[in-house]
Amino acid sequence: MNGKSYFQSYHLSNDTLSKLGSIGGRLTDTFxxxxxxxxxxxxxxxxxxLSDNEVLDVVQSLGDKLSIKGTYYLCQSICDTEIDQRMKYANVICTHLLLPKLIDLKEPSRLIVSAIGECIDKFPEDMQKLIFVPMLNADLKDSTAILAIINGFDSQKQHVLFLExxxxxxxxxxxxxxxxxKLLTRNIxxxxxxxxxxxxxxKSLDFCRDKSYGKFILSFSKACSPFSEEQRTLLKQLVAVNKTVFKRPIENIIKNL
Incomplete structure (x- = not known):
């Protein structure tokens, strides 16, 4: 490539753009x-x-076509660019391609976990605000991706994720x-x-037979005391309707608060 990097070697002149017509569609196919x-x-x-609208069209069209493997390589590509280019395109790629892919994920993927780790290393704030937060209210079929995001941050940042x-x-x-x-700490x-x-x-009635829910209430009661009188009252009401094996241990903790 005559000494030029991959990302420096491919430049389209204005004349070429005018001749190509729908460069956005061509770029989608090329990418x-x-x-x-x-x-x-x-x-x-x-x-x-490209204009902002054309960039959006390319990213959305690409998102419709890419496999998990292709998504992984796209994440690698943006991570390999200079910081100003990452800042320019991370937002649109996170919001309109990576986020939908992660929400639709139906089973664990090592490639996705690796891609998330690399993206957190290069643009952590975007991953927090544009991926983690919107995923919180999604109906996820698989939680691998959001767990990978949590695991990609240190304990101090994980507390920020808890607040989010x-x-x-x-x-x-x-x-x-x-x-x-994963996010529960004593520092609440x-x-x-x-x-x-x-x-x-x-959700105490809906999850009254859910063992994971009961186990979390137990962990929360142990880790986050002391509680105010109003908080203890809520805890008692939670436990009153609970039907898991954790009911009695939680009651014992509340008695000693």
């Missing part, structure tokens, strides 16, 4: 071929000469329990306890 079959990478810089959880979750879902087990203030207890209480 797809590169990611799925040829180079295992694509030249993100090709989108520099209790702030943005509208209704507790069964898969949330696994997430809470009273306001956070109130929000979490409210979420737990609203």
């Amino acid at each position: 797809y071929e590169d990611l799925e079959h040829s180079n295992k990478k694509c030249n993100i810089l090709c989108m520099d000469q 959880f209790i702030t943005h979750v509208k209704e507790l879902k069964s898969w949330h329990i696994l997430i809470l087990q 203030d009273d306001n956070s306890k109130d929000k979490l207890l409210k979420l737990l209480f609203e």
